[in-house]
Amino acid sequence: MNLHAVRAIYKFEMARTFRTLMQSIASPVLSTSLYFIVFGSAIGSRMADIDGVSYGAFIVPGLMMLSILTESISNASFGIYMPRFSGTIYEVLSAPISVLEILLGYVGAAASKSILLGTIILATARLFVPFTIEHPLWMLGFLILTSVSFSLFGFIIGIWADGFEKLQIVPMMVVMPLTFLGGSFYSISMLPPLWQKIALFNPVVYLVSGFRWSFYGTSDVSVSVSLMMTLVFLSLSSVAVWWIFKTGYRLKA
Amino acid sequence: METILEVRNLSKTYASGFQALKSVNLSIRRGEMFALLGPNGAGKTTLINIVCGIVRASEGSVLADGLDIAKDYRRVRAAIGLVPQELHTDMFETVWDTVKFSRGLFGKPPNQEYLERVLSDLSLSDKKKSKIMTLSGGMKRRVLIAKALSHEPSILFLDEPTAGVDVELRRSMWEMVRKLRERGVTIILTTHYIEEAEEMADRVGVINKGELVLVEDKHVLMQRMGKKQLRVELKSPLAALPASLNGGRALTLEPDGKSLLYTYDTQSDDTGIPSLLADLGKSGIEIRDLSTQQSSLEEIFVSLVRSGS
Numbered sequence: 001m002n003l004h005a006v007r008a009i010y011k012f013e014m015a016r017t018f019r020t021l022m023q024s025i026a027s028p029v030l031s032t033s034l035y036f037i038v039f040g041s042a043i044g045s046r047m048a049d050i051d052g053v054s055y056g057a058f059i060v061p062g063l064m065m066l067s068i069l070t071e072s073i074s075n076a077s078f079g080i081y082m083p084r085f086s087g088t089i090y091e092v093l094s095a096p097i098s099v100l101e102i103l104l105g106y107v108g109a110a111a112s113k114s115i116l117l118g119t120i121i122l123a124t125a126r127l128f129v130p131f132t133i134e135h136p137l138w139m140l141g142f143l144i145l146t147s148v149s150f151s152l153f154g155f156i157i158g159i160w161a162d163g164f165e166k167l168q169i170v171p172m173m174v175v176m177p178l179t180f181l182g183g184s185f186y187s188i189s190m191l192p193p194l195w196q197k198i199a200l201f202n203p204v205v206y207l208v209s210g211f212r213w214s215f216y217g218t219s220d221v222s223v224s225v226s227l228m229m230t231l232v233f234l235s236l237s238s239v240a241v242w243w244i245f246k247t248g249y250r251l252k253a
Numbered sequence: 254m255e256t257i258l259e260v261r262n263l264s265k266t267y268a269s270g271f272q273a274l275k276s277v278n279l280s281i282r283r284g285e286m287f288a289l290l291g292p293n294g295a296g297k298t299t300l301i302n303i304v305c306g307i308v309r310a311s312e313g314s315v316l317a318d319g320l321d322i323a324k325d326y327r328r329v330r331a332a333i334g335l336v337p338q339e340l341h342t343d344m345f346e347t348v349w350d351t352v353k354f355s356r357g358l359f360g361k362p363p364n365q366e367y368l369e370r371v372l373s374d375l376s377l378s379d380k381k382k383s384k385i386m387t388l389s390g391g392m393k394r395r396v397l398i399a400k401a402l403s404h405e406p407s408i409l410f411l412d413e414p415t416a417g418v419d420v421e422l423r424r425s426m427w428e429m430v431r432k433l434r435e436r437g438v439t440i441i442l443t444t445h446y447i448e449e450a451e452e453m454a455d456r457v458g459v460i461n462k463g464e465l466v467l468v469e470d471k472h473v474l475m476q477r478m479g480k481k482q483l484r485v486e487l488k489s490p491l492a493a494l495p496a497s498l499n500g501g502r503a504l505t506l507e508p509d510g511k512s513l514l515y516t517y518d519t520q521s522d523d524t525g526i527p528s529l530l531a532d533l534g535k536s537g538i539e540i541r542d543l544s545t546q547q548s549s550l551e552e553i554f555v556s557l558v559r560s561g562s
């Protein structure tokens with residue numbers, strides 16, 4: 001194991017985050033605060049409790065998920081896209097490192113940022129609404145698992161993208177809508193029956209549902225199904241990455 | 254001589270269908286400085302990039318120190334340093350951070366003292382804390398060299414290291430490369446500046462259109478390919494070449510009639526110079542001065558590439 005390399009990449013990526021502290025940390029915190037002011041306080045005060053949880057508290061897990069998903073993808077995709085774009089990737093390709101070590105560096109750093117960010121959002125949310133976490137270990141587990149899975153997914157996008165537009169397109173056009181429609185701001189059971197069925201095709205539903213269960217003990221779908229879906233997503237992404245490095249797709253001519 | 258790098262039947266066809274390398278065979282000796290010469294698009298970068306793991310070979314294999322570059326990539330790559338042709342650098346990193354990064358990436362524990370020395374050898378010490386984007390092109394090139402040396406490689410590839418670099422920097426770069434060679438580092442450089450190969454290399458390979466046309470000891474090459482010319486300046490001009498001198502010699506009279514040009518082969522035992530001089534004496538032609546000149550590697554190169562196409 002080339003741990004020196006893992007550390008080098010990880011440190012490089014983390015340094016990039018702290019160089020752009022405003023963008024990476026401050027802006028998600030700001031937007032989360034805005035969500036709480038609008039949905040939590042202004043609108044939430046007129047909403048009935050959902051499953052015995054106040055609306056403000058109900059949206060905390062969903063909001064965290066929204067940020068974790070979009071930030072994981074954009075951090076990880078940018079992290080690997082930039083060296084491809086600038087050409088500095090030559091050094092990584094010529095270095096004595098394995099795929100696993102590359103992933104530990106790039107995806108590990110992106111996932112760490114997401115976990116850090118999730119924690120900051122959680123703390124920010126606590127300033128606006130009181131809530132308790134019923135299963136903190138599960139909460140942490142889901143947080144880590146989701147951050148890693150979606151950072152890995154972002155890594156794939158960063159390799160697939162051949163321009164800055166494509167880099168933005170998946171987080172903006174796919175993940176964002178799926179997250180909004182995935183029960184971040186409402187319970188799936190509040191939808192008409194047909195839409196409840198359609199919603200089950202949305203992978204984010206499972207993520208949000210499982211995550212919310214770890215907070216309040218209630219969920220739209222069973223926790224084991226949530227966990228399984230997350231693991232399936234992680235496996236699919238892993239297979240895709242394995243294929244990318246095996247074929248040299250978009251990395252090696 | 255011990256072989257450090259062995260390229261066997263290496264071919265590369267890019268996805269576009271273009272064949273950039275055609276079954277190249279090449280052995281590099283430990284500790285030598287090898288210059289790969291060839292016009293633009295000949296396949297020099299492709300060859301280097303395959304050895305370094307950046308481009309995938311279509312066919313053939315490469316062994317470094319007897320190890321397959323694909324199977325034993327960890328050990329092989331740890332021993333190789335690459336200075337790429339293009340100035341691929343980070344922008345926001347400092348010089349120091351980027352060389353530290355490279356050393357770690359290649360699996361070496363931190364060594365501040367060594368890295369400091371590399372930077373000072375490259376006259377980069379005072380730029381240590383500078384962001385790379387603030388540096389000039391020549392400075393960036395030095396940073397790339399520093400990165401390539403950061404993990405103490407025993408094989409160093411320099412892909413057109415002096416392209417677009419000013420004369421002074423070129424000098425200091427060669428000075429450093431020479432030092433590396435003295436320390437036993439094997440150096441493979443590509444260039445289309447023939448003077449560089451002529452001045453620095455032990456052996457020269459010429460590649461053209463994906464084919465290795467020739468590999469030769471530099472001196473042997475210059476001798477074998479290099480014909481010498483003897484210029485004989487005459488005291489008084491001649492109107493025509495006397496028949497007495499013309500006995501099957503490669504001898505011509507310059508248009509102004511003031512000097513004779515004699516072309517001979519440095520390799521042959523009998524250069525024909527003594528008999529020419531004797532015949533000149535017999536014919537009563539008086540000599541003012543003599544000079545010889547040898548064709549440069551450049552002329553050799555041009556004639557090789559031309560005959561290859």
Ligand SMILES: Nc1ncnc2c1ncn2[C@@H]1O[C@H](COP(=O)(O)OP(=O)(O)O)[C@@H](O)[C@H]1O
Pocket residue numbers: 253267268269271272273291292293294295296297298299300
């Ligand atoms: N990724 C690529 N796809 C298709 N053709 C390429 C690629 N890279 C290089 N080539 C072509 O292969 C040939 C050899 O290129 P290269 O190895 O860079 O030559 P050199 O370094 O000798 O100038 C050139 O004709 C170049 O256009």
Ligand SMILES: [Mg+2]
Pocket residue numbers: 297298299338412413
């Ligand atoms: Mg080239």
